[in-house]
Amino acid sequence: MSILINNETKLIVQGITGRDGGFHASRMKQYGTNVVGGVSPGKGGQKVDGIPVFNSMQKAVAETGGNTSIIFVPARFAADAIYEAADSGVDVIVTVTEGIPVQDMIKATQFAAENDVNLIGPNSPGLISPGQAKVGILPGKIFEQGKVGVMSRSGTLTYEVVDHITKAGLGESTCIGIGGDPIIGMTFIDYLKLFEADPQTEAIVMIGEIGGDAEEQAAKFIKENMTKSVVGFIVGKTAPPGKRMGHAGAIISSGSGTAAEKIAALKKAGIPVANQPNEIPQIIESKI
Amino acid sequence: MSILINNETKLIVQGITGRDGGFHASRMKQYGTNVVGGVSPGKGGQKVDGIPVFNSMQKAVAETGGNTSIIFVPARFAADAIYEAADSGVDVIVTVTEGIPVQDMIKATQFAAENDVNLIGPNSPGLISPGQAKVGILPGKIFEQGKVGVMSRSGTLTYEVVDHITKAGLGESTCIGIGGDPIIGMTFIDYLKLFEADPQTEAIVMIGEIGGDAEEQAAKFIKENMTKSVVGFIVGKTAPPGKRMGHAGAIISSGSGTAAEKIAALKKAGIPVANQPNEIPQIIESKI
Amino acid sequence: MKIDEYQAKEIFTQYNIPTPQEILCKTPQEVKQASRKIGKKVVVKAQVKVGGRGKAGGVKLANNPQEAEEVGKQILGMEIKGLKVQKVLVSEAVEIKSESYVGFTNDRSSKKIVCMASPAGGVDIEEVAKETPDKIYKILVDPLKGGLHDFQARNLAFKLYDDVKSVRQTVSILKALYKAYIGTDASLVEINPLVENGEGKLIALDAKFNFDDNALYRHPEIAKMREVLPAEKVEREAKEKGLSYIKLDGFIGCMVNGAGLAMAAMDMIKLFGGNPANFLDIGGSSNPKKVINAMKILLNDDNVQVVMINIFGGITRCDDVANGLMEAFDALKINLPVVIRLTGTNEKEGLEILKQNKELILANSMQDAAKKAIELANK
């Protein structure tokens, strides 16, 4: 098993004729993901690395049976790409694009929810179910099929953590970058539900950061609903209030959303919190 | 039984301090409907015929436990009244108001549907479950508790038909004016489903008129899904194309929506169609 | 409410929908000057609110200002379906590489807005819908879900054109047209044909707009465009008095409370071999003024030989209605037979009142009323 993507994933790459879209389409294909098509309006009929390009998601889904899409289109067209994907009938949409206006995302996340689509991101590195499929820009080599579910608001920090998990021989079931923006599709709780139901996943790592209260809400959910162990790791202890730490969502506003609050909430819910990434594998091993 | 309204209906009258709202609030109360409150922003705390008035639906529902609302507010505020009612948690909204802009109703019907509210009308005389409750402006005296479900796009024509049904000793389970506008909440098919499930209803009368294709769609639905008998009556055989026959929805546009087409569709689906209102009771009696 | 092509084009221009260079003219001299100003071949188009002006000779090409003036003389003042042409639109002649159709209207069954497009433009779209329905593409637009999305417009545009340049233009025209549709509370907007000119630019060659009467209060600038056609004058005046009236070509004048019941009464007249002179719904009130006004309209129609009144008293009590009728009859000189059917709440009391006027012919059902009216008309 795994969550959201697996051997049966049929991927369509929206914005495949762009630089990033084309590059990562090839990388995902190399990893073994079944990339069935790409979309680029006006370039229908072309091929990118052997992958057929269509003018619309509607047509791409009709012709390839695609069930998952990944979006690389520029920020100002990205919300429309989400609408198009949500309307096309795919089950999972991964939005890599960064810098989408927040008010566009307020509408797009709602639209996706009403269409019962799993929307990951935006500003997400994507996700990987090692050995099965990669839908995103994550470096495939550092992952190993295994028992830990990882969900994170960050990109490279996730790689750092995963590197420790893989080297400890635990491996990952599915690893997800949930997106660094303030308004994102699926949140920690949505993934927790899926991990709880996934037989392959034995423990979950939640990598949080300053800003918002997603970690606090997840802590409450974990305490009340999860039977599987969750390990937390929160970064941004040194971040000053009012300053955006790279990610649009990583900002301490009016004193709330601090790392200290989040760590306290997790601990209060009985969730172990690692001080450093290298501690994570030990904590997991002590729990499973 | 009956459908949509019954002994347990707790009614809130939106626009109760207006002329029509106040008048009909009293009439409904006289009929025996449990009118628990009224809404008129800024007039909260007043009483109309002993009925307490609130500033908002939210408050009215919270204080009275109202589960049904009827809207008498002027056309330009009516869509907002529908939103407010749909948001307040009531199950049934009856909109009597006529002349609401169509584009307002496109949004309001959608909003009601998403809130799982039964929206009747607009431009509807309301509905009555004889002996139980009246939510509308229909003349209570002509109705008699009985076995026939009546649904109609018209007002006084319904009374004409009901008069024959009552005088024939059949009586009515619930009688509904679905509204004379082009865009309305519940349509014939929605009511047919409820009548089919209602033990009190033994046969249904559908009173249609020119414009749209609601009767044609109902005919298809009846043929495929209904076990109970339905009798049709369609008016507007003499109506010229392109002219609105009173109701905003009663217009033959580009040659479609004629009475002849509708009668043909009903007959094709095996549904008996009366030529005159007085024939209706006989047809019903031959079917039950 | 309908408006003229030139008015629709003014709205298009406000919403940045490309139209040909055009000038509105009221005299042949103005047509000549307009043609000179445009400086190339022009098309002179009659501005009338009915279809089929082309077939009627209301649209003509002119190669130069002299020809334009001549054509202007022919079209201005001509009659199209009973309407006198008082204005023409002088429009630059556009080279037509292809013609398509795009439009928006409200869709009753989905309760959404439908956007329609067809590569078969320039012809009657209702014909296309009947003959070759697969040439009409539709998408449903939900104003509560963000309205017309770019991807929807794009998907539709790809049905009309293959090249990205035309697709992009179509998308921006569809988006602007939707904005105009919503922004004016329209009930129909059409560009037919939408043409691709010699340079590959898409242009709205014709324009049609209908508006929702109930929403005109939000659009005073559009309400101002209303022009009451001579044929609609009586209907319009009736409406201002709270009556809903439509003239037909029969001889039995009908006065009914409620639109559905009015249609039922008319159908019954027809069923028994008569012919209704009109649709007339006096609504739910027992106000004698309404009855007087309604009666005046019927009496003014020379075709009316007999009046049939059919009232079902609901909330309005029959005795109130009867008193209203009596008052109305006192106020008017009525030289036609009047058949009345009055039933419903307080029917007895109502009928007692009516019996005071010996000239009224009472009927005990709608059928009875229709039969009596027909009989009287045949006398």
Next chain:
Amino acid sequence: MKIDEYQAKEIFTQYNIPTPQEILCKTPQEVKQASRKIGKKVVVKAQVKVGGRGKAGGVKLANNPQEAEEVGKQILGMEIKGLKVQKVLVSEAVEIKSESYVGFTNDRSSKKIVCMASPAGGVDIEEVAKETPDKIYKILVDPLKGGLHDFQARNLAFKLYDDVKSVRQTVSILKALYKAYIGTDASLVEINPLVENGEGKLIALDAKFNFDDNALYRHPEIAKMREVLPAEKVEREAKEKGLSYIKLDGFIGCMVNGAGLAMAAMDMIKLFGGNPANFLDIGGSSNPKKVINAMKILLNDDNVQVVMINIFGGITRCDDVANGLMEAFDALKINLPVVIRLTGTNEKEGLEILKQNKELILANSMQDAAKKAIELANK
């Protein structure tokens, strides 16, 4: 992006939100003239993009033009939290019958827009939220469900006022404020206080607007209002070069790829007793120019005693990154110790390249790097 009060008020005026009569001034003479023009008592308010100007003496009442000039002299040129006051807003003094608060912002957890209102206006709303949270009323607004409905605005308005007149004004202000919020892609808009004046009219006495940087391309008129504060100059320049930089008060300069990893590195420095001098995310590219620019920023910060570079090569290969680093080091004179931790894809090849530069201190983990950096800084 933040703007000044007077700019926010300009937007309010565009959206028909009532504001006091106000004139922007840059000299005491202008203040005097403005006061004379307004013709009654005025309030002179410093225009600075930081909170607490009132406490700092940046808001003062003046009874006449002479006093206004005097007050203008005091405020213009003063420093508030390190910012020099260069503009003041001269505003008619309003009689205050009551003060409330209204605002809109984006709500992360519901993924909607939240409209907030409180009868406790005129004070710091965050204090109200902490001390008396039951005095803050909130409703969620869904732009995909028709936005702010009248009934929502009305329900909220009834929490602030009992009389219909004030409720109606509040509804129209809330609707206008929502329109402004959506129309400008704001991330926060506040009226605090919204005051009821002597005649019962509601007026926005102060105005605050923050905007979504990612949406500024849609609002060039707002983007033009951007004023880079001196304290933000370096951050702004870094941003233009594709770097995300924030200065802190520590002594270990950090350069990391990825925001989360950067925060992790900073936290680790702190954990081991050090103090990071900055947040600096160079993003996902191995472009040497970025590394050069990043290094320049760190070297320009006099507090920086040691540089710690932490790179996790993902899609970007470590050998590419190493080459970029070498190129950067060749181009710059670096007189500080530099600790590098490089891991991930093609780590070995990358480290081989780095070993060519003997001055670089290599670390084999983020911990190791942090410890070494701290050690070097303490020397």
